[in-house]
Amino acid sequence: MTYTKEKKKRRTSAPIKEPDLSWLRAISLRNINSIVLFPLFAALLNRIPYLSLPEMPIAYFLGCIIFWYIFVETTVRKGAFFDLHAAYRLALYTVVSAGILVNSVIVHFISTDLLIYITPLFLTVAIVTILIGFEEGAGVGLFLAFIASATFRFSLDAFVMLSIISFVTALATRRLTARISIARAGFAVGAVFVALVFARSFTESAFNWIQLSAAFLNPVLSSIAVIGLLPYIEYATRIYSNVGLLELGNLSHPVLKNLSINAPGTYYHSVTLANLSEAASEAVGANPILARVGAYFHDVGKTKRPQYFTENQIGDNPHDRLSPSMSNTVINEHVQHGVELAKRHRLPLLVEDMVKQHHGTRHKLFFYRKAANRTGSTKREDFEYSGPKPQFPESGIVMLADSVEAAFKSLRNPTPGNIRETVAEVVEAIYNERQLDNSGLNLSDLEGIVDAFTRVLTSSSRPRIEYPQEEPESEVADGDTSAEQDGETRKREEDI
Ligand SMILES: [Fe+2]
Numbered sequence: 001m002t003y004t005k006e007k008k009k010r011r012t013s014a015p016i017k018e019p020d021l022s023w024l025r026a027i028s029l030r031n032i033n034s035i036v037l038f039p040l041f042a043a044l045l046n047r048i049p050y051l052s053l054p055e056m057p058i059a060y061f062l063g064c065i066i067f068w069y070i071f072v073e074t075t076v077r078k079g080a081f082f083d084l085h086a087a088y089r090l091a092l093y094t095v096v097s098a099g100i101l102v103n104s105v106i107v108h109f110i111s112t113d114l115l116i117y118i119t120p121l122f123l124t125v126a127i128v129t130i131l132i133g134f135e136e137g138a139g140v141g142l143f144l145a146f147i148a149s150a151t152f153r154f155s156l157d158a159f160v161m162l163s164i165i166s167f168v169t170a171l172a173t174r175r176l177t178a179r180i181s182i183a184r185a186g187f188a189v190g191a192v193f194v195a196l197v198f199a200r201s202f203t204e205s206a207f208n209w210i211q212l213s214a215a216f217l218n219p220v221l222s223s224i225a226v227i228g229l230l231p232y233i234e235y236a237t238r239i240y241s242n243v244g245l246l247e248l249g250n251l252s253h254p255v256l257k258n259l260s261i262n263a264p265g266t267y268y269h270s271v272t273l274a275n276l277s278e279a280a281s282e283a284v285g286a287n288p289i290l291a292r293v294g295a296y297f298h299d300v301g302k303t304k305r306p307q308y309f310t311e312n313q314i315g316d317n318p319h320d321r322l323s324p325s326m327s328n329t330v331i332n333e334h335v336q337h338g339v340e341l342a343k344r345h346r347l348p349l350l351v352e353d354m355v356k357q358h359h360g361t362r363h364k365l366f367f368y369r370k371a372a373n374r375t376g377s378t379k380r381e382d383f384e385y386s387g388p389k390p391q392f393p394e395s396g397i398v399m400l401a402d403s404v405e406a407a408f409k410s411l412r413n414p415t416p417g418n419i420r421e422t423v424a425e426v427v428e429a430i431y432n433e434r435q436l437d438n439s440g441l442n443l444s445d446l447e448g449i450v451d452a453f454t455r456v457l458t459s460s461s462r463p464r465i466e467y468p469q470e471e472p473e474s475e476v477a478d479g480d481t482s483a484e485q486d487g488e489t490r491k492r493e494e495d496i
Pocket residue numbers: 298299334358359
């Protein structure tokens with residue numbers, strides 16, 4: 001049927017109006033749980049040590065639902081990671097519940113004069129901010145400030161003070177890259193708390209030194225608890241902070257050591273990829289640490305049969321002795337084995353995703369063409385990677401860097417001009433294949449990525465200064481001079 005006939009048919013046939021059931025979708029079990037049940041559970045948890053409801057119980061429960069929805073749930077729904085892994089929501093619920101319980105128990109059992117100063121909001125807000133993000137941490141802080149202010153008979157004064165402390169905690173603990181920064185944040189929030197106590201003394205009763213010390217020590221001691229708890233939370237949830245990711249990225253992980261010994265070509269490919277991915281992530285405002293670590297681990301599955309990948313071959317290519325479909329199976333295996341290794345070593349969930357997604361649903365064109373030439377009736381889909389396509393920006397960047405790095409190696413005489421041309425060609429091809437549809441990368445991001453890749457590759461291909469030649473001592477070539485030959489024998493990775 002032609003396009004015009006199809007259009008006519010649509011015009012003549014009476015439109016069937018389907019009932020709008022979108023409101024029904026809003027009443028799903030997931031929504032009821034995340035919008036109503038969890039805040040109600042949190043509200044009850046806060047009252048456990050008292051075994052009673054606060055004054056104005058209806059306002060208390062309604063307030064909890066409203067605060068949770070506006071400040072936490074809406075922020076969480078914007079984040080891609082919560083849709084990808086249930087572990088994120090589970091971790092959020094657990095950290096918030098534990099924070100509420102610790103808070104209400106401490107406040108209940110310690111002297112009433114110090115109540116507001118010993119509320120350990122820093123603990124929960126810092127953990128959520130460090131593991132998940134600033135917006136989520138600040139949102140959780142406002143929710144906790146409301147829930148805690150119920151203990152102080154909904155005092156506006158207490159609510160404002162705790163909200164400020166929560167917000168400053170989220171600000172001070174965002175984008176941390178070192179453990180010592182968590183301690184520094186504790187001191188900074190302690191100083192703000194002390195300043196607030198001073199400011200409060202102008203309107204309320206005068207402060208005493210015990211209150212002042214409690215206000216300062218509360219965030220400082222909480223920061224020590226955060227530093228101690230983080231590795232346990234990271235191991236249990238596989239949600240890693242930047243500090244945890246940096247530890248994985250120091251190249252001493254046993255999986256990377258094994259890669260460097262068994263598949264040295266892949267190891268060096270991964271290191272180059274890490275530099276490319278980090279620069280591109282910085283250019284588009286993605287997380288450069290996550291991109292770097294994901295790049296280090298993306299091909300760890302090649303440790304199983306390293307000789308089947310061009311970067312590890314010296315002369316012999318075992319694919320010459322295999323049928324195209326067998327080669328296809330062996331190459332697919334590096335993704336599956338990589339995922340197995342990521343699970344076995346409890347690598348971050350997002351790193352496992354990057355292992356799974358770095359080829360998306362692309363085709364192994366070289367083997368597809370080889371098979372098509374032999375049989376003539378080969379299906380292109382049979383030579384597709386199992387995917388899925390990249391689901392977040394850092395994963396999309398690793399996919400692009402992977403192909404760009406392979407294409408760069410096939411350039412015989414790299415110049416800034418032909419490097420940019422090659423990079424742009426590869427990025428455009430992957431974009432046109434619609435591999436980046438779910439990655440959250442837009443066209444202006446891609447321009448920034450092309451610039452960053454070109455900059456890194458151009459600086460890495462700059463020729464060395466020639467040293468004046470002295471008398472040759474040996475006939476054995478220097479290790480670095482083999483690069484040119486290497487480039488000539490290599491094929492593009494998308495062709496294997
Ligand atoms: Fe790969």
